[in-house]
Structures are given as structure tokens and as C-alpha cells.
Amino acid sequence: MSYSDRPSMTGLQKLGCVLVAIFGIFVSFFGLLIAALGHCPDCDSNPTADFLLFPGPIIFFVSIGILMIWFFQRDKK
Numbered sequence: 001m002s003y004s005d006r007p008s009m010t011g012l013q014k015l016g017c018v019l020v021a022i023f024g025i026f027v028s029f030f031g032l033l034i035a036a037l038g039h040c041p042d043c044d045s046n047p048t049a050d051f052l053l054f055p056g057p058i059i060f061f062v063s064i065g066i067l068m069i070w071f072f073q074r075d076k077k
Contacts, residue, residue, distance in 0.1 A: 013068075028054075
């Protein structure tokens, strides 16, 4: 199968991918902002909460984007 024979995405599918990307950018940015502000010096740091604030949303939204593109670009039989 050549690349030109691959099914393209519909307008709603493209819009969904763009909306997920924009939402992911905002969530990742605010997670980074909260993580960068730090914690109080007397508080104990929770590594799970730190992971969920900054690199977690990026990993989540990149994997969601990959799955969406894979699902939308598959051969429809």
C-alpha cells in the first residue's frame, strides 16, 4: 500500500486531535508551573505527586495522541 492510499482523517477527527493537544499543553504547563513553585521547606516531598504534576501529563497526553492518530489512521475494512 502506498502512502497516498492511506485513509485520511475527517475534519472532526482532526479537530479532536487539536483539542486534545491544546488541552494537554495547558495541563502540562500548569503542572510544570505548580511543580516549579516548589513546596514548603518543612513539608515532605511525595515523589508520586511530583511525577503526577510535571512529567506525568506530558507522558499521558503524548501517549493519548499517539493512540488517537493510530486509531484514526488505521485501515477501515
